[in-house]
Amino acid sequence: MDQPEFKSFSCCICGIEINYDYHGRAPPYHPKIVFLEDGYFRRDPFSKAFRPLFLGSHCGICGREVCAATTCSFFFSKRCCRPCCQANITAFPPEVQRELKRTSGVDSEAA
Template identity: 40%
Template sequence: MASHCRQLFICQLCGLNSPYTYYGQKPPNTRAIVLLEECFVTKDPFSPDKERFLVLGSLCSLCSTRVCAGSDCSLFYTKRFCLQCVNKHFDQFPHQIQTELAKKKQSSKAAVS
């Protein structure tokens, strides 16, 4: 069910928060755009164009956690997955995705060291 009221999106992993203007797959004022998932969307504050919008995040398709679209919090692979579920079901993702995630883990460990 699409919602048009102004509410607050909060990522349950990183705490990113922003008001959103729409939740669903067909943002208002856009021409024939259908998103691949139900998303929390806000108008692009950096553009005067009414058709421009930003996707803030979505719900994890496994655990329904509200997560932002940032790569530190979620992964979109046919559906949205929070990184906790990605780690729990790591072996069920294709090898290429596993390799990319492993590289990302190594670079984030190196940045912390």
């Protein structure tokens, strides 16, 4: 199988830089999987089936690149970086606000 051409993805929160080989919703090396958001992917190097690893996406509010780590982003209909989650916490449903507070200490009083 041909070696993929890699480009670089960098998270605006944690600064991690990762090479990716596909950006979009349907990685070509696993045609039965379609994601709900455009994202950065690479083939899982530990899988013989070439499963896609989701690395991150763009924040749906500010547009910056953000990785999929729970400390950096949150997905609820679209991915948002944690600073945008905090700044817009009252726009989320109450159960999502509770989850955001639980996982990152985001406080709706501060928003």
